Amino acid sequence: MTGPSFFMPSVVRRQFLVVVFLIISFLSLAPLGASPVRSFGYGLSAIGESGISHPESTMGGIGLSLAYAPFSFPWFEPSLKGEVVAGNTSSGFSLRFVRAAMGFDLFRTLRHPFSVMTNNPSAWSVSLDIGVQFDFDRMDELPKLYLACTPIKLEDKDFWYEWCAPYLTLDCSDGGVSIDSWGFVLFRFTYLVV
Amino acid sequence: MRKTAALVCIVIAFVFGGGVLFATTDALQDSAATGSVRGGAFDFGLTFGHGALSFNEYTGPGLSATLGATFGITSRLELDVVSVVELVPVPFADVVVGPEISYALLGERSFGDNRAGIGINTYVSAGLLFADHASDGNFAPTYLTLSLTPAVVGSPYSGKRERLAKIGAAWNFRDNSVSLYWSIALYDYYLVGTWKDFQ
Numbered sequence: 001m002t003g004p005s006f007f008m009p010s011v012v013r014r015q016f017l018v019v020v021f022l023i024i025s026f027l028s029l030a031p032l033g034a035s036p037v038r039s040f041g042y043g044l045s046a047i048g049e050s051g052i053s054h055p056e057s058t059m060g061g062i063g064l065s066l067a068y069a070p071f072s073f074p075w076f077e078p079s080l081k082g083e084v085v086a087g088n089t090s091s092g093f094s095l096r097f098v099r100a101a102m103g104f105d106l107f108r109t110l111r112h113p114f115s116v117m118t119n120n121p122s123a124w125s126v127s128l129d130i131g132v133q134f135d136f137d138r139m140d141e142l143p144k145l146y147l148a149c150t151p152i153k154l155e156d157k158d159f160w161y162e163w164c165a166p167y168l169t170l171d172c173s174d175g176g177v178s179i180d181s182w183g184f185v186l187f188r189f190t191y192l193v194v
Numbered sequence: 195m196r197k198t199a200a201l202v203c204i205v206i207a208f209v210f211g212g213g214v215l216f217a218t219t220d221a222l223q224d225s226a227a228t229g230s231v232r233g234g235a236f237d238f239g240l241t242f243g244h245g246a247l248s249f250n251e252y253t254g255p256g257l258s259a260t261l262g263a264t265f266g267i268t269s270r271l272e273l274d275v276v277s278v279v280e281l282v283p284v285p286f287a288d289v290v291v292g293p294e295i296s297y298a299l300l301g302e303r304s305f306g307d308n309r310a311g312i313g314i315n316t317y318v319s320a321g322l323l324f325a326d327h328a329s330d331g332n333f334a335p336t337y338l339t340l341s342l343t344p345a346v347v348g349s350p351y352s353g354k355r356e357r358l359a360k361i362g363a364a365w366n367f368r369d370n371s372v373s374l375y376w377s378i379a380l381y382d383y384y385l386v387g388t389w390k391d392f393q
Contacts, residue, residue: 046244046257047257049282058255062378119353184257186259186281
């Protein structure tokens with residue numbers, strides 16, 4: 001199967017609905033944050049993923065993402081992220097996976113060693129993401145747990161620049177936990193529009 | 195063995211780059227003081243970003259990065275030392291490295307004095323890349339490349355530059371095959387030749 005299937009098994013459908021419920025709950029909290037800066041944006045990223053349990057799914061590709069960060073907390077600022085990735089595997093170019101994640105910016109500081117990387121003053125934060133990833137080639141399986149760390153995230157009022165972010169996807173389907181794949185986001189460039 | 199040769203080649207490239215940097219820094223400072231450096235190497239930056247040789251039997255699916263350095267030669271010409279390094283699935287398993295010459299089509303990339311170059315430009319580039327992408331497996335000159343970077347935002351003067359949507363062809367003259375040579379984005383961080391050097 002090379003494209004997304006919308007005929008998910010019931011257990012997957014239930015998890016999908018849980019994710020949708022969490023997203024709606026998160027959005028409903030937005031007015032509490034009253035963020036003074038733009039909070040919604042879209043992004044482009046360069047991503048590679050190495051399949052551990054399914055080596056044939058190893059791919060390199062491009063991700064298109066949406067991000068929503070309605071709050072403006074100095075610590076543990078939450079954000080909501082969704083991303084769809086298309087890439088090239090040994091069997092050709094196709095949609096590879098979609099993921100939804102909650103991100104947490106652990107801190108935010110203007111005094112950092114990466115200021116040389118941007119023209120405008122930017123804040124540095126380290127972001128941790130946790131979420132689920134649905135592989136379009138394996139929609140009959142449970143979604144994988146997605147864990148990511150972005151060590152260099154530079155923010156200004158219009159952009160997020162994220163660099164060199166490794167991630168893991170874990171298969172928790174059989175009561176145990178095993179690594180399904182690992183990957184690397186070379187960069188993700190998010191433009192905040194609203 | 196091939197990996198070691200590739201890494202040695204990268205080190206040589208950076209040492210070469212460093213040598214050019216030190217050789218030209220004094221000239222740059224002198225010329226900055228006099229306000230004219232046309233015809234000389236007058237800026238230097240480090241490059242980081244995406245890069246790939248695709249549809250190639252020697253590179254499988256995965257992610258690779260471009261690491262390199264860029265040297266201004268004239269107001270429109272620059273020399274780039276580029277390396278395309280595999281990150282996924284096996285970090286540093288495949289390395290391609292070599293020089294490229296780029297020409298700014300839309301205007302001066304840098305004047306070499308206290309004037310900014312064109313902020314949005316288009317570059318055409320030609321290069322010779324070393325790789326072990328041949329049946330004999332030797333790390334040697336392998337690819338002739340020709341590429342176009344349609345959107346280049348920023349300039350040496352501003353200190354940062356983004357080269358977007360680079361696309362071209364790489365001819366493997368050892369195996370007589372052609373690959374797609376492309377990059378989503380490359381970021382240049384200039385250490386020499388920025389506005390700070392002309393104050």
